[in-house]
Amino acid sequence: MENKKILVTGASGYLGGRLCHALLSHGYSVRAFVRRTSNLSSLPAASSSSSNSHFELAFGDITDFSSLLAAVTGCDIIIHSAALVDPWLPDPSCIFTVNVGGLKNVIQASKECNSIQQIIYTSSFFTLGPTDGGVIADENQVHHEMFFCTEYERSKVMADKIALQAASDGVQVVVVCPGVIYGPGKLTNGNIVAKMLIERFNGRLPGYIGDGNDKFSFTHVDDVVEGHIAAMEKGRPGERYLLTGENASFKYVFDAAAILTNTSKPRLTLPMWTIEAYGWISVLFARITGKLPLISPPTVAVLRHQWAYSCEKAKKELSYDQRSLKDGLEEMLPWLKNSGCIKY
Template identity: 30%
Template sequence: MSKTAFVTGGTGFIGANLVRLLLQSGYQVKALVRPTSKLDNLQNLDIEIVKGDLNDADLADKIIGCEVLFHVAALYSLWQSDKQPLYQQNVLGTKNVLTAARKAKVDRTVYTSSVAAIGVKEGSIADETYQSPIDRLIGEYKKSKFLAEQEAQNAVKLGQDVVIVNPTSPIGPWDIKPTPTGDIILKFLRRQMPFYLDTGLNFIDVGDVAQGHLLALEKGRMGDRYILGNQNLTLKELLDLLSKITGIPAPQTTVPSFLPLTVAWIDEYVLAPLGKPPFVPLDGVRMSTQKMYYDSSKAVRELGLPQTPIPTALKNAIDWFDKNFALNLKYNSAR
């Protein structure tokens, strides 16, 4: 009989890709979704939908019967005003999910952390052995992911079989919100990026991230963390790749960081208190002043993490955005 996997965050970007991979791999899937969640990313899939929240007191009852669990769900926000919800969902929610998995006698849990929890190694490339002190992590989101990962390590100390994966910046289909990386791609495709910031990120095909979760389940070492990433690129290099694929001209002018920092500060500290919706998160701009580069060789070596070329991942993302956001692009997808 096939195993049953319990998945949190299945309606999201990584989760939607993971659920599809699990089904293809012969798993039965139970997906925890909030009563208010949109189910667009899970439409027409042969899965069991379980209504609930990460902090439900009866969560263990909903998990019983599942052999494995993937805790992918997290609140992502760069607004400083979201400190409390971030802590409630990401830290306390993770603690509750792990406790519930232990009560339900789940064999193994894969916890989706983030490279945000690791932090940035200034002027260098970080791997799993590096850890930025929490007071040097920019923003409440990163701090919440750091603290959530500590909850995973606490569970390991209690003897719970937990493997941690730290995705970088995924690219690909089902990026429905979209994510910050998807938003960059979408703005580029809509020709809404006349300028760019001098920053850098590590990118990976979202399908490889999903594979990394399954590989961590099968091969990961209890208590270890694995960076699921691929290629370090400056934002300019990513935009140039998008231009090469689509024929849309890439922006050629960079913006000095003090300009968006000033706009973001006014947005959060002047306009927001006056009741005007903020548009530019200050912590997001502060993050962009760093090059967030990572080394994923451990996951490649120990798990066999695939390394799909980033241009291929970009083509898949472009085609998905074109179809689902009615962009009506006219470009040769075989380029």
């Protein structure tokens, strides 16, 4: 696939920026699809080039079909990582406009542009639903759809159906489902682990959240990036691949962070009802100030469930590799310190 030109949507985001850098290092040409108002600090310089790679910007919006079609023209592959990942927004309809409508636009653009050979769609572990009862799920789990913790979760389930239907209709779509992404990089709402560690080390989160029985599949951002590239090179159209990692609780994250930084572990356990009350207060302030909350009632709903997954399929078919959470935090914490976000 050398010399292929890849359009990356959501290129200015936490994952998208690192995807652009990695694709260039793998010898691909990259066109980053970004809004005029986007913060481009995480992207390569637009003049970056070598004999095997080239980087350029295309301006537009995933919800604006004409700008997307113009950006797609001349590309061979689309990596569609653009999404609104916020668990709470004052107007949740925006989540569906971007996450569902955006995917529809990408699929339609690929049909109208003869050069597109493949779409890699960045889905989410939420697509498969919770794993309550100690289950470790794989790609065969189907979301029960009896409830959704967040509108983001609902939107990704809807989008997943659209992607798989397109694949059954002959569109070359490969779906990848990352876990909870963490690691160095842009401090967006997609980097929730970094944000919670910042709150913890700065004293604004004085204890554990809940009883520590939560389970999430934590995935280092660079493992997810390499998983995307492997899915592009080896993935089978119409298949989902879980790009997940170590299944652990946020209590484990806080404890591991304390050990790695030689600082004290939290001494308090904050009951879920107090976190939920804080979430409602945060939402109230968000409506007044316009600043999105770190914790909101939908976030608490997510924390009340378990989300543990296996990445064996990706390991087998994509040669996907996952680092341990400890190893990932060992890299991430010094980065947060050197960035001035935390002190220890």
